[in-house]
Amino acid sequence: MSYEVVHTFGSTTYFLFAVFFLWIKGIPRINAGAGWWAASIACALAARIILFLFLPSKNAALVIAVYVAFNVLEKPLFLTGLVRFLELDTRLAYFWLAGVIAEVWIVVGLLADWHPLIRASLYSLINSGLLACAGWFAFYRTRDYPRLPMRCLAVSSILLSVHWLTGPVLSHFSAAYFRNGFVIGTLLVSIQYFALVAAILTLFQRRVIASEAQALDLACHDPLTGLNNKRYMGTLFEQALLLATRPHQVVAVFYIDLDNFKPINDTAGHAVGDEVLKRVASRLKENTRSTDICVRIGGDEFVVIGTQLDNEEQALEIGNKLLKKIIAEIEIDGQTYGLGASIGIALYPRHGHNLDDLMKCADSAMYLVKRNGKNSCAIYQAQEEGGKAQVC
Ligand SMILES: Nc1nc2c(ncn2[C@@H]2O[C@H](COP(=O)(O)OP(=O)(O)OP(=O)(O)O)[C@@H](O)[C@H]2O)c(=O)[nH]1
Numbered sequence: 001m002s003y004e005v006v007h008t009f010g011s012t013t014y015f016l017f018a019v020f021f022l023w024i025k026g027i028p029r030i031n032a033g034a035g036w037w038a039a040s041i042a043c044a045l046a047a048r049i050i051l052f053l054f055l056p057s058k059n060a061a062l063v064i065a066v067y068v069a070f071n072v073l074e075k076p077l078f079l080t081g082l083v084r085f086l087e088l089d090t091r092l093a094y095f096w097l098a099g100v101i102a103e104v105w106i107v108v109g110l111l112a113d114w115h116p117l118i119r120a121s122l123y124s125l126i127n128s129g130l131l132a133c134a135g136w137f138a139f140y141r142t143r144d145y146p147r148l149p150m151r152c153l154a155v156s157s158i159l160l161s162v163h164w165l166t167g168p169v170l171s172h173f174s175a176a177y178f179r180n181g182f183v184i185g186t187l188l189v190s191i192q193y194f195a196l197v198a199a200i201l202t203l204f205q206r207r208v209i210a211s212e213a214q215a216l217d218l219a220c221h222d223p224l225t226g227l228n229n230k231r232y233m234g235t236l237f238e239q240a241l242l243l244a245t246r247p248h249q250v251v252a253v254f255y256i257d258l259d260n261f262k263p264i265n266d267t268a269g270h271a272v273g274d275e276v277l278k279r280v281a282s283r284l285k286e287n288t289r290s291t292d293i294c295v296r297i298g299g300d301e302f303v304v305i306g307t308q309l310d311n312e313e314q315a316l317e318i319g320n321k322l323l324k325k326i327i328a329e330i331e332i333d334g335q336t337y338g339l340g341a342s343i344g345i346a347l348y349p350r351h352g353h354n355l356d357d358l359m360k361c362a363d364s365a366m367y368l369v370k371r372n373g374k375n376s377c378a379i380y381q382a383q384e385e386g387g388k389a390q391v392c
Contacts, residue, residue: 003179003182006182006183006186007051007052007182009186010048010182010186010189010190011045011048011049011052013186013190013193014041014042014044014045014048014189014190014193015045017037017041017193017194017197018038018041018042018045020197021034021035021037021038021041022034022035022038024200025038027204029207030200030203030204030207032084032085032087033080033081033083033084033085034081034085034200035081036077036078036080036081036084037077037078037081037193037196039077040073040074040075040078040081041074041193043070043071043074043077044070044071044074044189047066047068047069047070048067048186050063050066050067050070051064061110061113061116062110065106065107065109065110065119068106068120069103069106071127072099072102072103072123072127073099073103075095075099075127075130075131075134076092076095076096076098076099076130078130078134079092079095079130079133079134079137080092080095080096082134082137082138083137085196085199085200086137086141086142086145088137090137095130095133098126098129098130099126099130101122101126102122102123102126102127105119105122106123116168116172117168117169117172120168120169120172124164124165124167124168124169125165127161127164128161128164129161131157131158131160131161131164132157132158132161134153134157135153135154135155135157135158135161136154138150138151138153138195139151139154145199145203146198146199146203149195149198149199150195150199152194152195152198153192153195153196153199156188156189156191156192156195157192159188160185160188160189160192163181163184163185163188167185219232220232222281222295222296224274224277224278224296225280225281225296226281227281227284227285227294227302228293228294228296229295229296230295230296230297230298232295233293233295233297233303233355234355236293236295236305237293237305237355240291240305240307240308241348243291243307243308248310248311249308249309249310250309250310250311250312250314250347250348250350251305251306251307251308251309251347251348252306252312252314252315252318252319252345252346252347252348253304253305253306253345253346253347253355253358253359253361253362254303254304254306254315254318254319254322254343254344254345254362254377255301255303255343255344255345255346255359255362255363255365255366256284256301256302256303256322256326256341256342256366257300257301257302257341257343257366257370258280258300258301258302258326258339258340258341259339259340259341259342259370259374259375260338260340260374261273261276261300261339264276264337264339268335272332272333272335272337275332276330276332276339277296277300279330279332280302280326280330280339281294281302283322283325283326284322284325284326286325287321287322287325288304288306288318288322289307291307291308292304292305292306293305293307303359303362304318304322306318312347312350312379315345315347315379316345316377316379319345319377319379320377322341322343322377323341323343323375323376323377326339326341327339327340327375340374340375341375341377342366342367342370342374342375342376342377343366343369343376343377343378344361344363344364344365344366344367344368344369344377344378345362345365345378345379345380346358346359346360346361346365346379346380347379347380351380351382361380361382362380364380365378365379365380366378
């Protein structure tokens with residue numbers, strides 16, 4: 001492959017990578033490392049352009065020294081970006097110290113006119129070592145990172161490490177290797193940065209999907225108990241009505257307000273209060289069907305929507321069962337807590353055809369239970385039915 005083609009391909013690719021990293025540097029939450037990689041690939045680009053423009057020159061030693069100096073600078077920049085991207089607690093000062101030592105070696109070697117192999121010895125060793133570190137980080141320290149791109153990064157970094165270790169010696173003895181070495185180096189660097197681009201994009205995609213799922217979860221669920229929240233209850237209720245298609249099928253809304261919950265909060269603390277609410281939520285889930293809807297509508301108030309009941313008596317049985325389960329003692333850290341519950345029941349279609357009406361009826365039945373001494377459950381009775389809740 002011709003020298004010009006390799007340089008044109010390399011320069012264009014490196015330029016595009018630099019632009020890409022500069023662009024994503026501004027994107028929140030994925031920018032760690034991107035600015036450093038923009039700088040590192042810019043160094044690789046500068047090295048390449050200098051070589052391409054000036055190599056057939058009388059002062060080849062100076063051109064190569066500048067080329068190598070940029071290539072050395074690229075490595076600590078690259079590693080800094082990688083350490084930031086992978087959120088490692090590695091001390092970057094060592095990499096930068098190694099880079100400075102290599103740069104000093106290059107300058108001294110040039111000024112003192114050392115033999116090319118002696119000049120190359122330390123910087124190729126340091127370059128190779130820094131690349132091996134990059135390979136190591138990409139291979140072993142990336143549990144939560146996209147596997148394939150990180151493996152590609154690791155392999156290309158290790159191959160580049162070998163390339164820098166052997167390249168200067170082989171190039172010194174073989175002009176053909178000097179040219180082919182560029183092809184190999186260009187390809188490996190391109191793979192390295194392409195792997196980074198893939199890793200960044202994959203990670204970004206994962207985070208967007210996770211945030212979406214989290215947002216959806218927050219929109220539909222109560223963060224403390226994990227039950228459905230009040231906002232989502234309407235949607236679920238509509239779905240439940242669609243399933244209640246058989247004649248005489250009943251849907252029951254149980255409005256549950258805990259009794260004497262406040263004293264638990266006041267005496268044992270808010271954390272224990274939270275735990276009590278979680279236990280109540282678990283009991284509701286465990287004692288209802290998977291098709292039933294359990295909701296925490298706020299504070300110590302819950303709603304259960306019993307779907308596809310065969311008759312109204314079944315609603316009473318469920319109300320009783322839930323009451324028994326809720327008021328069973330709760331043990332937290334060796335301490336037992338007693339609760340009560342007032343449950344009001346409204347039935348579809350008898351008390352209403354929409355959730356708002358059913359909730360009002362269930363709420364009203366629940367308040368009647370509270371007024372009558374708490375710790376019981378009752379079905380709502382409309383005025384025309386006698387006006388009093390039917391206590392179970
Ligand atoms: N731990 C905890 N407490 C909460 C939460 N939300 C509301 N509360 C408390 O729950 C209590 C509910 O008040 P009430 O319903 O009057 O308490 P109660 O003792 O059950 O009263 P009755 O229903 O009349 O028996 C208040 O003290 C609120 O501060 C929560 O998320 N966690």
